[in-house]
Amino acid sequence: MLRAIYALWWRDVIRFLRQPSRVVGALASPVLFWLVIGSGLGSSFHAPTAPGSETGGFLQYYFPGSLALIVLFTAIFSTISVIEDRNEGFLQGVLASPAPRLAIVLGKALGSTTLAALNGVLFLLLLPAAGLAPGPAALGAAVLWIALVGLALSGLGLMIAWPLQSTQGFHVIMNIVLVPLWLLSGALFPEAGAAGWVQALMRINPLTPAVDTLRTLLDGGGFDGVAGNAAPVAACALVTLSIATLMVSRPVRN
Numbered sequence: 001m002l003r004a005i006y007a008l009w010w011r012d013v014i015r016f017l018r019q020p021s022r023v024v025g026a027l028a029s030p031v032l033f034w035l036v037i038g039s040g041l042g043s044s045f046h047a048p049t050a051p052g053s054e055t056g057g058f059l060q061y062y063f064p065g066s067l068a069l070i071v072l073f074t075a076i077f078s079t080i081s082v083i084e085d086r087n088e089g090f091l092q093g094v095l096a097s098p099a100p101r102l103a104i105v106l107g108k109a110l111g112s113t114t115l116a117a118l119n120g121v122l123f124l125l126l127l128p129a130a131g132l133a134p135g136p137a138a139l140g141a142a143v144l145w146i147a148l149v150g151l152a153l154s155g156l157g158l159m160i161a162w163p164l165q166s167t168q169g170f171h172v173i174m175n176i177v178l179v180p181l182w183l184l185s186g187a188l189f190p191e192a193g194a195a196g197w198v199q200a201l202m203r204i205n206p207l208t209p210a211v212d213t214l215r216t217l218l219d220g221g222g223f224d225g226v227a228g229n230a231a232p233v234a235a236c237a238l239v240t241l242s243i244a245t246l247m248v249s250r251p252v253r254n
Helices: 002-017 020-041 058-078 081-088 090-096 101-124 136-161 167-183 196-204 207-218 226-249
Strands: none
Touching (some): 002 101, 058 101, 058 167, 058 207, 136 167
16 A cells, blocks of 8 residues: 555656746746735735734735645646546556555555645745745745645545546636635635635635644744644645545546
């Protein structure tokens, strides 16, 4: 089982790194959005700050949201390899092997999580440009948090990609489901002041505690609320991976 997990994990990582356009695409758009939107709204938007934080500009507020976008895009788009593997015949060979179905899910999910974490760490290099200076402990916790969020999103990506036969259908679901999931996570605007129905959606959004914790860690808020937010994010990872395992255990329809 461990050999199967390692093989699938390593294959996805190598395939991603051998395609520089995917690396650039996963980073360039969120960075561009952060610079343009953050600079455009910087003078007209005063963001709330985390306890103990001295920053209040929109570039600072939007930075954790951009980081969440990078993790989201990388983790979800990496799972599109499931569709490519099916079309190339590789997936059928994996399913015919003695490898447990759980190994397939974990191998693909860990590969996507690794790529999401790597891209997230690269984006963290822009922290000085955002005026953020978290301590070593908070920065290390943020990296671990990125990995946990990436794991939950990778499970979600597998759930979406497994029953699909074409990448076009995958992109449609991305636009309909995942973009609103990010928009309603507090990445662009705080819950306070939003319409009532928007606040309700933000409170049940599993990505909201993920963004909130990233903002707390990176914006000088210490570790307040991190433990409380870890439970729903970890539960989301467990649920998505469990459902993905059940889906993979069912016969594949070609």
